[in-house]
Amino acid sequence: MPEETHAVHIFRSIDLSTIIEALAIALAAVALILIIQRTLTWIANRLQGKRRLTLLVTMPFIRLLIILAAVVMIAPLFIEPSLQNMVAFLGSIGLAIGFALKDYTSSLVAGIVAIGEQNYRNGDWIKVNDIYGEVRHVGMRTVEVVTPDDDRVLIPHTLLWNQSVSNANNGNARLQCVTDFYLHPLHDSFKARQALEDVALTSPYLYFDDPVAVVVNEKPWGTHYRIRAYPVDAAQQFRFITDLTSRGKVALSQLGFKFTLVPAIPSQAMKPSIQGENGIAL
């Protein structure tokens, strides 16, 4: 009997007006989230660089705050607002959800951690496993990534617990692009470096306030050149790499450099191979 009385004391008497009020708060919260998301996205798409990213980053925080506010407003409608009651109620709910929807709950918690730690934000370019793309939306359960092939990929936040996440720009407007060239080892490396540096300096996409570097590595099959440079905007990375690749090939060919031919299958090293982009084999 005392336990029954206690349970009755936790909950308030629920009538139609309470349900309508709770529904109204929930709907208002959802509507507010949708309006803010759409408005901020609309404004952000009209901004560039850092300002765009800053605005996009605020969205998950605002959503989290609205959800918390809605919960805080709805809970007292059903429960007598005392600390004891709230702890008992939320504990019970948490336990039930924890068992029934373990993975879902894990994703939600990971989502809150992701928003708090800012491991990735809207506008970041991230790589998780083999998926590389731009973060478009950090939801409560998943992060939405759009790949360069325009595929929408939803990655659960739970991956945070046991997978590494590579973030190319980490909240910055720019990210470093690496363009590879593979040359036959017999050539004047200083000329090649100068030519490749000029290729970067003459790109219309280049961001000048970050450094341009040409890195050279000698490999058993040739010389590997990498141009490390930053485009003006992260979204230009593929056009930037394409521009550097095509003009770099022209510049190196004009200087008489030969691109290396790497056998496609190591065990068949002596067989002819098909030359791919920048001289790498397919």
Next chain:
Amino acid sequence: MNQQKQQNSDQELSSSSEGPFKDPNDRLWEFVPVSDYQLPGHSAHSAATMFWAYFKALFKRPENMASEPFIRESDLRSLPETRLKHLAPPIDWSIPAQSLNETLQAWLNFPEPDQPIKFVIGQPFTEHAQIVRLWAEMNEATLIEAPSVDQILSGDQSWFDSWPGEPSVWALPNLEHCYLRHINGLNLVRQFLEHAQMGRLGKGVIGCDSWAWAYLQRIWPVPRPDALTIQAFDGARLVRLLCGLMAPRQGMRIRFRNAATGKEIFSAPFEDEQINDEMIQLAAHCRGNVGAAIRYWRERLRSEPELDKAKSENFDTGQKQLPAHEEIVWVAAGLPEPILPVGTDEDTVLTLHTLLLHGGAPESVLSELLPFSSSGCMALLIRLRNTGIVECRQGRWNVHELAYAVVRSLLKTRDYLIDDF
């Protein structure tokens, strides 16, 4: 020629002796190191007014945006060219060339100066090339023309044959036309800068556009703090210049009034102690660029049809009749700028940036400098020309004077390389 120069100097002196320009040491055309360029700012009042207007515009419906103007701009007409020549004639660039000559005199007379070359950096439309040419004429310096596109791309060493041997002085008016942002377009200019700075070409003056200068500082990173530029034209200088430019008519006073408010901006000859906010705003908007400011001013001048003359004569200040020796010229309230479309596409931005970095470029070269096809480039240029953003002069496409401020602002917002002004 000398007589004309004397006349211009007299005009300048006569205007400089009026109103707030009583300081004889305050020179209208002054060449200063680029780091000493003083960007004109908005006055506190005009900045607050602009912010308030912007804030109100966010919440107002378009039809309510403007209060009833003093005189409707649709009732006014643009001035004919002959009238414009009288009220805002083109700048005589021989005066700044004379000022440059005075600035460089000590360097020129010194047999072995520390720096064998001097750079003169000009913002677009400030005619740095013309100033350097006129300076060369004054000093009988050998004028070096920019190499052709083929010479640049092939790194043609015969271009260096154009230089006179020492002790002759030389002048290269437009360094911006001596390179191309192309894999083969940098070698010649790098060689030239090396030869010139090492003194192998003798003593010379090089004119360069401010955008090309910003780019060249990246590909030939040798700081030149002594590079000279025309000091910014703030509101006071602009009024002084405009008053000086106007051909004086005996006993005639010209009053320039804002068409929206009816308030006087200034009158010529200048008599007010205060520089009107309009002029301060114009100078700040143009970032001290005198060429652009004068063009804006010319575009804004309006005259009244004869029928409405009575209204202007019964002006707000106590309905007093305008004296016969006074004349009113109306100034349109808005800046006559083309509007860039929201979310201007990347191809447009790249094209505008390329045009500015090269001080304008012929269409045959543009497709070499941009990552899209020649036909696509041409279609884009025509589209931009139709909206008044670019223009083609003497075979070179360039950003239009009235679009320069918005284009610069766009490129700055998008983090592209911009000039130092």
